[in-house]
Amino acid sequence: MLQIQAIRDRKDEISSALKKRGIAAEEMLNQVLQLDEKRRATQTQLDATLAESNKLSKEIGMLFKSGKGQEANVLKEKTVKLKEDTKRLGDALQMATSELQGLLYQIPNVPHEKVPAGNSEDDNEEVFQEGTIPTLNEDALPHWELAKKYDIIDFELGVKITGAGFPVYKGKGARLQRALIAYFLDKNTAAGYTEMQVPHLVNEASGLATGQLPDKEGQMYHVTADDVYLIPTAEVPVTNLLRDDILNENEFPICYTAYTPCFRREAGSYGAHVRGLNRLHQFDKVEIVRVEHPKNSYQALDGMVDHIKVILRELKLPYRILRLCGGDLGFTSALTYDFEVFSTAQDRWLEISSVSNFETYQANRLKLRFKDERGKSQLAHTLNGSSLALPRVLAGILENYQTPDGIKIPEVLVPYCGFDTIT
């Protein structure tokens, strides 16, 4: 959620930056300012009314104490009208506040100056590419064929026990997945991220604070009996660990990593692009989350990107980095880099990580602040990234490492797997 003060100070700047998302926000922002003014005017009136009745109440108290009950009763009558005003103004204030809030919820984050304009993924900007794309045999298979051939992932079994998009990993497939999780966590903790294990269900307040609610209910599984949501990403519980906190400046940076399953309804997805591991309702992911001083957050973002580069380099997977354009940028993000692994057998790039700086957008909803050197509360910056998402990394490994003799295991994973080939 954008800060009202920011809109008051830099409306035109914000409005033109939002154009990169293809959003004409001018009118909405004007409406925000109007509502804000109304809200403040109402607040001022209410405060004055309350001040007066506070004063009267004190006088009444003193009169009663000194036995002047009659005078007190005269004053009491005066409070009747004040009470009515208080009620009316209080209702008006509440209405203005929630209207304002509702409007602010609809305005996405302001794109960073580096964000290219554009409407679709075609306008994303490739900023880096590394690794060699292997030359495979003519009979090279996509990962869903490999999964069947070597009996390491069973999609039909998942359908039987749950439904489409809930695969069952078997034998060496399960072990490889566990190896990847352990390897990612080890890399992240070695880089200074504290490993956390968090709940996989969150309440409504958490969903609101990181921006999954109120608009994206459809993406999350909702357990209505207990009114909790299955997490779509570890970002939600991990970032919410710091909800309502006021940090000291010297606590920065806060760096967490967590492995969790992620649950996404993915309503409306279909077709070849969702085959196999490409898009699932349940998948595993290791996430990194940072909370930073505003002046350091972009340096931190670069650091996260570099960190993920190292991992992909070690896995020897060909990958590229995209800077997302305004149209492809997530609602809450100011700047996002996507990592994509090239899947040779499918002949396409697969997104495996998304690294974002949310600046104060999430922090504003989270009420995640810090005390600056003057002792004033300021919003912190939040960032997160996948490090990494499992299924497509797995798909990339299976496809790129396939040989006539079986699937080779990347060297760094062999100690975690306990075998070097899947046959």
Next chain:
RNA sequence: GGAGAAAUGGCAGAGUGGUCGAAUGCGGCAGUCUUGAAAACUGUUGAGGGUCACACCUCCGGGGGUUCGAAUCCCUCUUUCUCCGCCA
């Protein structure tokens, strides 16, 4: 799931209708003393709205109510603790 008790500032903990945004202690910060530190002493120390700055307003788990006036009384929800039940 059943019965009972509780929820107050960073922490501990007083406060059961008015002058309480809240005693006191600890912790934090600043100062005095000291070569320096400790101890001692003095001062200061919650969040949000509002204002150029004050004033002023709101917040004692959340929501609602009674009252001229609520941390304090009532209703409700949530959470924690104790006992019972169930159980990895």
